[in-house]
Amino acid sequence: MHREDFPILKNDLIYFDNGATTLKPKCVIEAMNDYYYNYGANIHRGDYKISHKASEEYELVRDKVKEFINARNAKEIVFTSGATDALNKIVFGFMKDYLHESDEVLITKSEHASNVLPWFELKKLNNIKINYIPLNENHELTLENLEKSITKNTKVISIASVTNVVGDVRDIASISKIAHQHNIILVVDGSQSVPHMKTDVIKDDIDFLIFAGHKMLGPTGVGVLYAKEEYLEKTYPIEFGGGMNQYFEETGEVEYKSIPTRFEAGTPPIAEVIGLGAAIDYLQSIGMDNINKYEQELKKYLVSKLEKNKKVILYNKSSESGILAFNLEGIFSQDTAIYLDHYNICVRAGNHCAKILKNEINIKNTCRISLYFYNTKEEIDKLVEVLENSDDLFKVIL
Amino acid sequence: MDSELKREVILDNYNNPYHKGLKNEKDYKKANTNNESCIDDIDIELKIENGIIKDANFDGEACAISTSATSIFLRKIIGKSVNEVKKLIENYENLINEKEYDEELLGELMAYDTIYMQPNRKHCALLPVDTIKKILKEE
Numbered sequence: 001m002h003r004e005d006f007p008i009l010k011n012d013l014i015y016f017d018n019g020a021t022t023l024k025p026k027c028v029i030e031a032m033n034d035y036y037y038n039y040g041a042n043i044h045r046g047d048y049k050i051s052h053k054a055s056e057e058y059e060l061v062r063d064k065v066k067e068f069i070n071a072r073n074a075k076e077i078v079f080t081s082g083a084t085d086a087l088n089k090i091v092f093g094f095m096k097d098y099l100h101e102s103d104e105v106l107i108t109k110s111e112h113a114s115n116v117l118p119w120f121e122l123k124k125l126n127n128i129k130i131n132y133i134p135l136n137e138n139h140e141l142t143l144e145n146l147e148k149s150i151t152k153n154t155k156v157i158s159i160a161s162v163t164n165v166v167g168d169v170r171d172i173a174s175i176s177k178i179a180h181q182h183n184i185i186l187v188v189d190g191s192q193s194v195p196h197m198k199t200d201v202i203k204d205d206i207d208f209l210i211f212a213g214h215k216m217l218g219p220t221g222v223g224v225l226y227a228k229e230e231y232l233e234k235t236y237p238i239e240f241g242g243g244m245n246q247y248f249e250e251t252g253e254v255e256y257k258s259i260p261t262r263f264e265a266g267t268p269p270i271a272e273v274i275g276l277g278a279a280i281d282y283l284q285s286i287g288m289d290n291i292n293k294y295e296q297e298l299k300k301y302l303v304s305k306l307e308k309n310k311k312v313i314l315y316n317k318s319s320e321s322g323i324l325a326f327n328l329e330g331i332f333s334q335d336t337a338i339y340l341d342h343y344n345i346c347v348r349a350g351n352h353c354a355k356i357l358k359n360e361i362n363i364k365n366t367c368r369i370s371l372y373f374y375n376t377k378e379e380i381d382k383l384v385e386v387l388e389n390s391d392d393l394f395k396v397i398l
Numbered sequence: 399m400d401s402e403l404k405r406e407v408i409l410d411n412y413n414n415p416y417h418k419g420l421k422n423e424k425d426y427k428k429a430n431t432n433n434e435s436c437i438d439d440i441d442i443e444l445k446i447e448n449g450i451i452k453d454a455n456f457d458g459e460a461c462a463i464s465t466s467a468t469s470i471f472l473r474k475i476i477g478k479s480v481n482e483v484k485k486l487i488e489n490y491e492n493l494i495n496e497k498e499y500d501e502e503l504l505g506e507l508m509a510y511d512t513i514y515m516q517p518n519r520k521h522c523a524l525l526p527v528d529t530i531k532k533i534l535k536e537e
């Protein structure tokens with residue numbers, strides 16, 4: 001769908017690495033160019049027209065994000081430099097004060113490094129406990145296992161709504177119900193779900209949600225931290241400087257601005273935020289439900305085709321997202337990716353920043369296909385054909 | 399070497415690598431690739447006595463280029479002095495980076511003489527020497 005909107009697709013490219021980052025439509029690039037060409041001033045600081053315009057456009061995107069994820073108030077939306085930055089802000093701005101010795105945080109072994117390492121660091125600081133909710137035989141999270149993992153010390157559950165290698169779509173509404181029954185705070189890493197399906201933080205009753213702009217057609221360098229107002233009010237900034245303070249005195253007396261500005265120290269990624277706004281408009285115009293439906297259809301098609309190839313090992317064919325991890329029998333994943341690159345097919349090889357998943361699926365490295373709505377069945381046919389003919393793989397890559 | 403022969407050398411060493419399997423004995427010095435830019439994961443161990451490489455082994459999971467280059471390299475350095483190995487490394491690095499090298503010295507390693515045409519694979523070819531250098535630094 002909508003391939004004509006993506007200039008890069010004119011280059012005979014089959015792009016299957018959308019879990020890493022997505023391609024950019026013309027409207028996003030143009031919105032950023034428009035800022036740089038026509039009103040490239042700093043925000044909140046000038047009493048002149050183009051600075052005013054920049055500030056307005058920047059704040060307008062906050063409203064767009066609020067609508068997009070159905071938050072109650074634009075105050076609950078903080079712009080960050082990415083998903084990683086947003087998770088660090090939650091862990092070190094809020095959890096550091098909230099969690100104490102022997103409090104437990106539940107995560108899973110399929111989380112991205114950015115939802116693991118900040119917790120490891122907090123463990124060093126506060127002596128908290130990190131426990132892994134066991135995954136089922138398909139490496140997916142079940143509500144039953146979640147409930148079994150909760151103890152009287154569990155204070156936080158921090159999980160991806162869709163994981164980036166297994167691609168399982170987690171039932172966030174039910175998970176938040178369980179969490180809240182036990183007075184547990186739910187942190188949701190929406191990096192792989194927000195770009196692909198409707199997000200509703202009220203319906204799903206999410207306490208903290210984070211996601212990255214560049215995985216949803218937006219530019220790199222911008223992400224979003226959403227938190228319920230009551231939690232954001234209790235979050236302390238972890239970066240200090242201009243833009244976020246009310247006043248300060250030489251004595252060291254200082255007062256910070258209210259939420260969300262308090263968390264946006266320094267000059268923010270203005271062009272990037274504006275680009276993200278254009279991406280949201282564009283996604284809304286297609287419709288998140290249409291995107292999701294189309295991707296599910298593509299995924300089913302992909303699995304049904306690859307299943308016929310005996311050399312292909314599939315690791316997560318049952319998961320409902322557009323993510324598929326595979327290997328060619330006896331071939332190191334990187335060699336497969338290099339082979340596909342010879343046909344201009346982009347897939348990612350490796351551990352995909354989910355380094356503890358290897359203990360779960362007993363394989364360290366995989367190739368990952370991650371789809372988006374501009375992918376087509378024809379592209380999948382080409383991939384299937386190239387993998388079919390892979391007996392000559394080393395002739396091609398060596 | 400023609401491209402058919404090069405491929406053969408690489409694939410032989412990939413499919414049936416020499417010196418695969420670590421001994422992990424106490425007179426061996428070990429280093430891991432921990433390569434920043436790729437996913438190859440190789441351990442190399444050397445046994446060095448009086449400035450001579452007495453034994454060399456490796457283990458791990460890596461792509462065809464890294465694995466084969468490691469196999470060829472280890473086979474080549476056993477019995478050589480640390481200084482000879484350093485000279486070999488220098489020549490090999492020059493080969494990969496399109497500088498002057500001694501073809502005779504490199505022998506089978508000439509199989510990698512066109513790697514420079516695939517810049518994203520250079521680090522694969524350099525993996526064994528980067529790791530060996532870590533061990534030799536202390537010599």
Ligand SMILES: Cc1ncc(COP(=O)(O)O)c(C=O)c1O
Nearest residue numbers: 082083084112114160164191212
């Ligand atoms: C599930 C998940 N969480 C977090 C991230 C981190 O995103 P970023 O690198 O944009 O901070 C990623 C990106 O790969 C991801 O897939």
